[in-house]
Each structure stands twice: as structure tokens, then as C-alpha cells.
Amino acid sequence: MARDAVPGGGPIPEGGARPVATGLPGPGGRGHGMMGIRIEKARDTRGTTRRLVGYLRPYRWHFLGVLLLAILGTACALLGPFLMGRAIDRFIRGRDLVGLLRVALLMLGVYLGAWVAQFGQNLLMARAAQRAMRALRRDLFEHLQTLSLRFFDARPHGELMSRLTNDMDAINRVLSQNVLQLFTGFLSLVGILVMMFVLNPLLALGSMLVFPLMFGLVGFVGQRTRKGFREYQMRLGQLNGRLEEIYSGQRVILAFGQQANVLHAFDEANEQVRAVGVKAQTYAMLVPPMMGILSNANIAVVAGLGGWMALRGTATVGTIAAFISYSRQFAEPLRHLGDLYNQVQSALAGAERIFEVIDTQPDLADAPGAVELGPVAGRVTFEHVDFSYVPGVPVLRDVSLEARPGEIVALVGPTGAGKTTLVNLLTRFYDVDRGAIRIDGVDIRRVTRESLRRQLGIVLQSTFLFSGTVMENIRYGRLEATDEEVIAASKLANADQFIRRLPQGYQTVLSERGANLSEGQRQLLAIARAVLADPRILILDEATSSVDTRTEVAIQRALRELMKGRTSFVIAHRLSTIRSADQVLVIDDGRIVERGTHDELLAARGLYWRLYTSQFRREALAVPPGGGTATAS
Secondary structure, eight states: OOOOOOOOOOSSSSSSSOOOOSSBOOOOBBBSSSSSSOOOOEEESHHHHHHHHHHHHHGGGHHHHHHHHHHHHHHHHHHHHHHHIIIIIHHHHHHHHHHHHHHHHHHHHHHHHHHHHHHHHHHHHHHHHHHHHHHHHHHHHHHHHHSOOHHHHHHHHHHHHHHHIIHHHHHHHHIIHHHHHHHHHHHHHHHHHHHHHOOHHHHHHHHTSSSHHHHHHHHHHHHHHHHHHHHHHHHHHHHHHHHHHHHHHHHHHHHHOOOOHHHHHHHHOOOHHHHHHHHHHHHHHHHHHHHHHHHHHHHHHHHHHHHHHHHSEEEEEEEEHHHHHHHHHHHHHHHHHHHHHHHHHHHHHHHHHHHHTTTTSSSOOTTTBOOOOOOOOOOOOEEEEEEEEEEOOOOOOEEEEEEEETTTEEEEEESSSHHHHHHHHHHHSSOOSSSEEEEEEGGGGGGGGHHHHHEEEEOOSSSOOSSEEHHHHHHHHHHHOOHHHHHHHHHTTTTTTHHHTTTGGOOOEOOGGGSSHHHHHHHHHHHHHHHOOOOOOEEEEEEESSOOOOHHHHHHHHHHHHTTTTTEEEEESHHHHHHHHHHHEEEEETTEEEEEEEEHHHHHTTHHHHHHHHHHHHHHHHOOTTTTOOOOO
16 A cells, blocks of 8 residues: 655755654665655565565466475475385395396485476476576666655665665576475475375374474574564664765865764674674574484484384385485475475565665656657746755745746855756656746646656756766767767767867776866766756756866856757856856845846845855956956946
């Protein structure tokens, strides 16, 4: 049953309020639990098992083949001890060498048939299991693509990766190997019991004295291992999340000399994983030795009872030998079932964590009957928009604005005023609480998110580049673009020259996040990517704030080319961008407090003038040649 998402858990809102975390706080305010997201958890083992079986159901014909081969293989394996008993009683005691040779050859054929059947089972099961795993991985990854930024902001990336790797691997082991072993083990147990009662019912009853203890041990341990393995995987996910944060923030850690503190925090998380792992594994490791003891005790019972019956003439030596062999065979699947049970519990714990993500309902979705947003002129209006990341803590209040097609709109204001939130709403990373945002008069909530974002191009302050070639990273703006179109976009973005100076030009492979390029070069690639996408509406989120003045000149030249004829929203940081804007919107405490052109706002000597004179004092109060001080324009 789906549950509604509870608002909250986004990035730290610009209004200054931080969402309340419901887990262990991590660096940057991100918790190790889901923040503001309600999920439907798997309620019990049976429900989780049913869902996993659902992924295997399309391959029922594979399982029919596995069933038939398992029956054949089990029958062959059970026939061996029976033939051995008959060989002892009839041919060895009768000194019939020909008959003994015939039975030996038959036993060889029987065991060879069991091996062939087992090989066929494994092959069919592997094919079905891997296809089911592919479907499960796809469902999880596909569902992740439907979730909003709010979900990802609330979870460490390493914790999600743990679900995609560790939990998936646990399920993969069970589906590929353990399910088949559980099935064949159960068949073996049933078949052995049938053969025992066929041979000698009284001896079969005596040999079953230890079996309740075996089953009781498996049940007792299993109840405790599932809880332990679930906690272990949760702690391991938290440790992976901490490792991901440490790896991503290594430069900051070194810069501030926090290695010792980071190591201490890691040791604490690592110790929690160790403690929980020891507890879970301690219960799990109880099964094999205890099963071995009970198995040997069972053989002793069979040998003693069988010997007494042989002396009384109610059992033969061959029957006793067959029973001892069956007792060993009976203990073997039970011993494996104990081990497999622990692995199944680990897999079910992982499956619950995966289904928690799959059951998370997107807090943003296309409205019923949403239509495709076709080519637009680029007229953007905000109509009395209110928004909050956390209910009751407003970030934007009654914001109204209009950007006409082709206009450049600069958004300025103090840190945390709500500038980035405005563009996050325009891109529909979040939805407004009240009011509406329209493009060419169409409410963006009435169109599909995919068609909306095709009309938008974004160049962020922090550029993300993928591991791959320069050509592939630029082509990410429009995957069907030709090499010639990619090169043309790079030229418009003033990136072509530096790209051609790279070791392999456009085929140069970038390291993770483009770490082998400078900040300015990464920005130029991001601009080229936006040029290639050819959006009607452009969003520039302080795209030049992290580069030096010389690099800024090159980037600004590229941005001017990019903004030609496009409606552009520029979160302004430097004067060169602000001066060219058709209108400047000054945002403070979630409201638009001033609006006008650069010159009009300077003349008004309000908040914009104060920001201008403080942030750009060197330009506004530059010392002219010959001395003296210039006044602000």
C-alpha cells in the first residue's frame, strides 16, 4: 500500500532553516535515515518472499525443468544406498561376483545420472535467476529515476549504493544457488524418509528421534539471525555512506587537518558494523557444529538399534548399511539447510531494504492527463508563488514575476534569500505550495516533466562531468547529436581551442567529475553541453563565481553567445552579468523587494545598491589614472 510522502528533507533551504533529520546526522546535515520520506516496509518474511518469487514467475518453464531434473537427480541419489544394501545382502553374502559387478555398474550409472541432473538444474536455475536479478535491478534503478531530489538529499549516496550492490549480491546468491539447494534438500529429506520406511519402518522411527532437535535448532537460530543480518546490512550501508562522504570531501579534510577526527568517526561506525556482524555470525555459526553433533548422534542411534535388530533377525546387515548411508544423507541437507537458512535470512533482509526504496512514492509526479510541452516562445511567469522545504518554514513568499521571450533576468540577493529555490521550482525539482508557474501561459504542473526539461538548459556553479570522453560529456546535452554538431557547439562556447590542446582532443578521457580539467574548462564544457541542447529557457546558477577574472572573460563571452534569443535566468554574482540583464530582481527573505534595470536600481540606492557597493567595490570605486577616487555610477 503506497503512502504519501511527507514534505521535508530537501537541501538546506535558502531561508536559513534546516530540515529535521530522522536519522544519524552526517556531514552536511544529511542523515543516515530517510528524511521526510515515508515508505511502506516489507511487513514480514512471507510478504517479502512472495515479492521475490514474483520476479521468478515469468520463468516458470525453467522451474518446471528444474523440478523434473531435481526429482530425477534425487531419485538417482536415493537409489544408490538402496542398491548398496541389496548388493551386501544378495551378492556379497552369496558370493555372486557377476551380480555384484552388475549392481556396481548400475550404481555407477545412477550416480552419473544424478550428476547430469544436478548440472542441468544448476544451468536452468542460473539462467532464470540472472534474468530475475536483471529485472529487479532494473526496477530499482528505474524507480530511483522517478524520485525527486528530496529523496536523494535525504540519503548518503554510499547507503544507496549499498542497496544496489551488497543487498543485491545477497539476493543474487540466494536465487542463483540457495533456492535450488533448498528445493533439492527438501526433496532429499522427503525421499530419504520414504526409502527408510519402505526398508524398515521400526528402524526408520528410531532414526527419527534426533530429527526434531535438528529442526528445532534451525528454527531457533533462524529467528535471531534474520534480525541480526538486517541490522548488519543497515549498519554496513551507513558505513558505506560515511566512506562516500569522506572520499568526496577528502580535499576539505586535508585542508582543515581533520584526519584524526574523521578516523575516529570511521572507527566508531566500523566498530558498530563489527559488533552487529559478530552477533549475527555467532548465531549463524551455531548451526554447523550442532548439526554435526546431532548427525553423529543419529548415526549412533541407527547403528545401535540396527545392531540389536540384526541380532534378533529383524534387520539385515545390508539394510543397516543403507540406513547409515541414508542417515548421513539426511544430515547433510539439514546441515546445508542450516547454512542456507542464514543466507536466506540475509537475502530477505536485503530484499526488504530494496523494496523499501521501490515502495517509496515519488513526491513529484506527472499529473493525470499531463500533456507534452511543445516548442515554446519562452515567456515565464510566477504567479503569487509560496514555497517551503519544511511545512511552516516558508522560503518563498508571494513571489510574482514575468520574463518575456528573449529577456535576461538577473536574480540577486543575500545568501539564503531564495534565488536558487526559484530556479529549482522552474525546473520542477520541487513543486510550489501555492500559486503557479507558467511557460507561455501553461502551468508547468500540467505538462510532463520530461517535455518541460527539454525546454530548459542549466549551467550550474559546480559542473558535474561523467567519466568518459570530452565528446561524450558534451553530447549528454543531446544524445543524438553528431560529432560535427558537438564541435560546432564547442566553438560557440569558446571551448574548442582548449579541447584540441588536450592529449587526445575530443576523445580525451576525463577522470571522475572531470578532475583532470580546471574549473574554467569544466564550465566551458557545461556551456557547450547547454548550447548543444539548444533550450528556449536558460538557467545560469552563478556559473562564473568559482573562476578567476581572466577565465571569467572567456566564460562570459561563451555565455553571451548562449543567451542570444533565449529567455535567461541568471543568479548573479559578478557585475558583468548583472549589467547586461533586461531586468534585475532583488530577493530578500523569500520576497522580491526590488526590481528594475541595473542603472535604475543603483539610482534607487536600496538593497541592490548596498549589495553592489559591497561586492563590487573595487570596480565601483576604482582609482583612476592620476589619483583620486571615482564615485559609484
